[in-house]
Amino acid sequence: MKQEEKKTLQIPYEECTDGSIIWRYSKNPIIGRNPNETIARAFNSAVVEFNSKFVGIFRGDTKSTIPYLYYGESEDGINFKINKDPIVFYNVDGSKHEIEYAYDPRVVKIDGTFYIMWCNGSNGAPTIGLAETKDFKKYTFISSPFLPFNRNGVLFPKKINGEFAMLSRPSDGGHTPFGDIFISYSKDLVYWGKHKLVMKPSWQWWQSTKIGAGPFPIETKEGWILIYHGVTKTCAGMVYSIGAALLDLNDPSKVIGRTDNYLMTPEMEYETIGFVPNVVFPCAALVDNKGRIAIYYGAADTYLSLAFTTVDKLLSVLKK
Numbered sequence: 584m585k586q587e588e589k590k591t592l593q594i595p596y597e598e599c600t601d602g603s604i605i606w607r608y609s610k611n612p613i614i615g616r617n618p619n620e621t622i623a624r625a626f627n628s629a630v631v632e633f634n635s636k637f638v639g640i641f642r643g644d645t646k647s648t649i650p651y652l653y654y655g656e657s658e659d660g661i662n663f664k665i666n667k668d669p670i671v672f673y674n675v676d677g678s679k680h681e682i683e684y685a686y687d688p689r690v691v692k693i694d695g696t697f698y699i700m701w702c703n704g705s706n707g708a709p710t711i712g713l714a715e716t717k718d719f720k721k722y723t724f725i726s727s728p729f730l731p732f733n734r735n736g737v738l739f740p741k742k743i744n745g746e747f748a749m750l751s752r753p754s755d756g757g758h759t760p761f762g763d764i765f766i767s768y769s770k771d772l773v774y775w776g777k778h779k780l781v782m783k784p785s786w787q788w789w790q791s792t793k794i795g796a797g798p799f800p801i802e803t804k805e806g807w808i809l810i811y812h813g814v815t816k817t818c819a820g821m822v823y824s825i826g827a828a829l830l831d832l833n834d835p836s837k838v839i840g841r842t843d844n845y846l847m848t849p850e851m852e853y854e855t856i857g858f859v860p861n862v863v864f865p866c867a868a869l870v871d872n873k874g875r876i877a878i879y880y881g882a883a884d885t886y887l888s889l890a891f892t893t894v895d896k897l898l899s900v901l902k903k
């Protein structure tokens with residue numbers, strides 16, 4: 584093993600000072616407006632560890648206001664340098680995969696390969712794009728797992744009963760049912776089936792309009808922890824908050840627990856004032872061997888921010 588692969592990265596983390604279940608980084612936001620000359624706002628984005636560094640796939644809304652995906656990297660998981668040019672995806676036949684628009688990426692590593700999922704414009708309608716990379720240099724577009732409309736596609740970090748498993752949120756675009764999280768399975772990441780409902784919006788207003796999976800689920804002895812966003816409609820537009828659920832390890836369509844109250848809702852200026860006010864939108868979580876968690880979340884469709892929690896704290900509310 585090369586020397587650099589042995590280095591253990593420290594995830595960004597600050598201790599909780601006020602008894603919260605999820606608490607914010609004191610120096611938020613970590614990415615401000617116009618992070619480089621092409622991106623106006625980088626927000627709902629995914630960060631993973633790779634080759635002794637933190638690498639990110641960023642949602643960058645350009646000055647044409649069309650969102651694309653960008654690669655960036657960081658030594659500390661906080662200060663990122665983001666590329667000026669969007670990621671280019673190639674189809675399996677070697678042709679370029681044309682991107683209409685791309686947003687809200689998630690990244691998960693399974694058996695040495697990184698899989699990227701995002702909301703991909705497909706003939707003007709959103710659905711999930713799925714691509715793979717081993718080195719963050721060459722990106723291969725694998726498939727569009729589901730028909731439009733679909734968003735918030737999130738692969739589990741390992742196969743479940745021998746199959747890849749993906750959460751997603753179909754039935755968008757004015758159809759009913761609206762805003763439910765489903766699970767689907769695939770043996771090859773191309774053909775998907777065994778679709779099953781996991782969770783619907785709930786009576787608590789913060790998650791009554793729609794819900795969507797956030798970072799890829801975190802495996803614990805008690806079940807998969809799913810951090811998700813919940814949405815409510817108000818006279819001033821939609822408000823996005825963060826909650827969590829505990830899903831059965833062998834059959835994640837079974838919900839063991841779910842937060843009645845949000846764990847985080849827009850409160851800070853960088854969450855309540857921006858391009859789209861009142862949005863906290865989590866897309867990634869890093870977990871260390873002490874069970875500490877760093878959540879990367881978009882704030883007000885304008886900034887990237889960090890929040891922290893622990894596996895134990897989340898389980899304490901989810902097992903009640």
Ligand code: BMA
Nearest residue numbers: 627686687859862864881884
């Ligand atoms: C959702 C997605 C997110 C965005 C949110 C608030 O529908 O498009 O990317 O953060 O709306 O605008």
